Amino acid sequence: MNTLILSGSVSENSRSFLLCKAVEKQLLSKGNTITFVDARKIPMNPAHREITDEMQQLAEQVKQADNIIIGMGVHCYSVNDALKILLDACFSDATGKFFGVLCAAGGERSYLSTMHLTQICMNEWRMIQLPRIVFATEKDFAEDIITSAEVLERIKLFSEEFHAIGRKLLA
Ligand SMILES: Cc1cc2nc3c(=O)[nH]c(=O)nc-3n(C[C@H](O)[C@H](O)[C@H](O)COP(=O)(O)O)c2cc1C
Numbered sequence: 001m002n003t004l005i006l007s008g009s010v011s012e013n014s015r016s017f018l019l020c021k022a023v024e025k026q027l028l029s030k031g032n033t034i035t036f037v038d039a040r041k042i043p044m045n046p047a048h049r050e051i052t053d054e055m056q057q058l059a060e061q062v063k064q065a066d067n068i069i070i071g072m073g074v075h076c077y078s079v080n081d082a083l084k085i086l087l088d089a090c091f092s093d094a095t096g097k098f099f100g101v102l103c104a105a106g107g108e109r110s111y112l113s114t115m116h117l118t119q120i121c122m123n124e125w126r127m128i129q130l131p132r133i134v135f136a137t138e139k140d141f142a143e144d145i146i147t148s149a150e151v152l153e154r155i156k157l158f159s160e161e162f163h164a165i166g167r168k169l170l171a
Pocket residue numbers: 009010011013014015016017072073074075076077078104105106107108109110
């Protein structure tokens with residue numbers, strides 16, 4: 001099973017990136033093939049401007065993937081800006097694919113912000129979401145380590161379910 005993990009934050013000390021890395025580790029141990037894309041390494045232009053080579057490459061990786069895991073930071077109770085640019089420009093071949101969401105926010109009251117990503121993926125590309133997200137806030141981390149037992153448990157459950165359902169959808 002070929003899983004694309006797109007870490008969509010460009011912040012230097014991205015916490016959603018740490019969630020993506022933790023899920024990558026779990027899925028690799030289950031035998032998944034992972035393509036890991038870090039948005040910080042993608043020079044990007046917004047819609048109506050020229051698409052960069054790296055954005056074009058991401059569009060191809062989206063096309064090739066069996067399924068996709070998206071890491072997002074919460075900005076103004078919605079998806080972070082860079083991720084929105086990548087969704088707009090690079091996801092045209094994501095139609096019908098299974099996907100999962102990993103989210104970092106500043107505060108616990110923002111947990112419904114992931115619904116904007118759900119809406120985008122379901123309404124625009126009829127993607128099918130794993131009905132479990134991983135949501136974490138500042139207090140769940142110490143520097144670049146995930147310290148919350150609850151978040152670590154959710155990462156494990158998310159990975160198990162994503163792997164099991166992802167495989168069934170391919171069968
Ligand atoms: C422009 C901006 C807007 C933000 N808006 C929210 C918000 O509405 N709710 C919230 O809980 N956190 C908000 N935050 C905090 C981020 O969600 C938090 O820093 C999170 O760790 C970002 O993910 P990242 O570390 O992967 O970049 C905002 C941060 C920025 C920079």
